[in-house]
Amino acid sequence: MFSPKLVLIDLDGTLVDSVPDLAHAVDAMRRDLDMPEHGEDAVRHWVGNGVERLVKRALTGELDGEPEPELYEKAYPIFYKHYLASNGVYSRLFPGVDEGLKILSDKGYKLGCVTNKAEGFTLPLLEAKGILHYFGVVVSGDTLSVKKPAPEPLWHAAKHFDVSPEESLMLGDSMHDVQAARNANFKVIAVSYGYNHGIDIAEANPDAIVDSFVELENLLN
DSSP, X not given: OBOOSEEEEOSBTTTEEOHHHHHHHHHHHHHHTTOOOOOXXXXXXXXXXXXXXXXXXXXXXXXXXXXXXXXXXXXXXHHHHHHHHHTTTSOEEOTTHHHHHXXXXXXXXXXXXXXXXXXXXXXXXXXXXTOGGGOSEEEOTTTSSOOTTSXXXXXXXXXXXXXXXXXXXXXXXXXXXXXXXXXXXXXXXXXXXXXXXXXOGGGGOOSEEESSGGXXXXXXX
């Protein structure tokens, strides 16, 4: 059992399945570049490290691929334009998220969202999915000079609520979320779904794993 005062929650892969939005933008970018589409299944394997890395993966077809600089410089603004248009349109909340957030809110937990997604995409997505009001603070990828797995985004959110790391919990889907929590001295619960490049999140050794947000009610005092 966990007894936190603060619960921080990741966005992509934890709250929202945003792959449909991203895949739409990736394929639109590739069409504009006279390249064949990749499709949603490929994009689902590539997400999780920010849109810059996603664009590089979409151009090369490899997780660690590096496209020609000229091609990347041409492609990125095209992707950005299409993602602005698709953000929040095709994405969906994962099952149990809305119910789980309501349970956490009704029980009086302080809630924050900490994501590596830029604020210009984060706030509209949370608003479009109808869950922005649950969060007392939102720390995006460009709020600070560093992102997860650095601990500073989590500390920033905890300081906002005047809560210590030892009284705080991180909920996420990826290795970066677990690493950020460890670096920040937070407890961490991982969801079994989400985006972790095909690696079982159990390998990251979170403190617990849940299949749905509604299971949190049984883990939190």
